[in-house]
Amino acid sequence: MGRGSYYRWNAKTATGDLLSFSVKDLKRLRFMPGYSHTMTWKSRGQETGSIGLDLGHDAITVHYKSTPHGGAPISVRVVIPFAFTPCHYGGQRRWFMCSCSRSVTRLFIKGQRVACRHCLNLAYSSQREDVLDRLSRKIDKKQSALKNERHRPKGMHQRTFWKKQDEIYRLEDQKWKTFESEYARRFPGLPF
Numbered sequence: 001m002g003r004g005s006y007y008r009w010n011a012k013t014a015t016g017d018l019l020s021f022s023v024k025d026l027k028r029l030r031f032m033p034g035y036s037h038t039m040t041w042k043s044r045g046q047e048t049g050s051i052g053l054d055l056g057h058d059a060i061t062v063h064y065k066s067t068p069h070g071g072a073p074i075s076v077r078v079v080i081p082f083a084f085t086p087c088h089y090g091g092q093r094r095w096f097m098c099s100c101s102r103s104v105t106r107l108f109i110k111g112q113r114v115a116c117r118h119c120l121n122l123a124y125s126s127q128r129e130d131v132l133d134r135l136s137r138k139i140d141k142k143q144s145a146l147k148n149e150r151h152r153p154k155g156m157h158q159r160t161f162w163k164k165q166d167e168i169y170r171l172e173d174q175k176w177k178t179f180e181s182e183y184a185r186r187f188p189g190l191p192f
C-alpha cells in the first residue's frame with residue numbers, strides 16, 4: 001500500500017467547503033434581469049473567492065476564474081437556465097436547472113463546474129448532518145412522488161400539485177437554513 005494508503009477513498013467533498021449561491025441570494029440582492037453582481041467570499045479579511053453573476057430573464061450566467069492546482073487561471077462561463085413554478089399563493093418560484101435536469105435552489109462551484117449537490121457528489125460535513133440528511137431524504141421522497149416537480153402528474157389536481165410543490169420548497173428552505181447557520185458557525189464572517 002505504501003504512501004497511497006493514506007488516501008481516503010470515501011473522502012467526499014463537503015457542501016460547506018465549496019462556494020455556493022442560492023435562489024434566495026438572488027432575492028436578497030434584489031436581482032433584476034439585466035443586473036450583474038460580483039459575489040465575494042472573505043475569510044479573516046482575505047478574499048477567498050469571487051464569482052460574477054449576470055441575470056437574464058430565463059437564465060443566470062456564472063463567470064469566474066478557476067486556477068487548477070499549479071496551473072494558469074482558466075476563465076469559466078456557465079449558463080444555468082431557470083425553471084419557474086407557480087406559487088400556491090400566487091406569483092412564481094424560481095429554481096436553478098442543473099445540467100442533470102434537477103431543479104434545485106442551491107448551486108456549488110467546484111473547479112470548472114457549477115452544479116447541484118448530487119452532481120458534485122457532496123456530503124454534508126456538519127454536526128447537523130443528520131438533520132440535513134433527514135430533510136434531504138424527505139425532499140427526495142416527495143420529489144420522486146411528484147416524479148418531476150415542474151410538471152403536474154396526470155390525474156393530480158392542480159391545487160394539490162401546488163401544495164406539494166410548496167412543501168418541497170419549504171423543506172428545501174429549511175434544509176439550507178440549517179446549512180447556512182452551520183456554515184456561519186464554522187466560518188464566521190463569511191457572507192451567505
Ligand SMILES: [Zn+2]
Pocket residue numbers: 098099100101102115116117118119120
Ligand atoms: Zn445536478
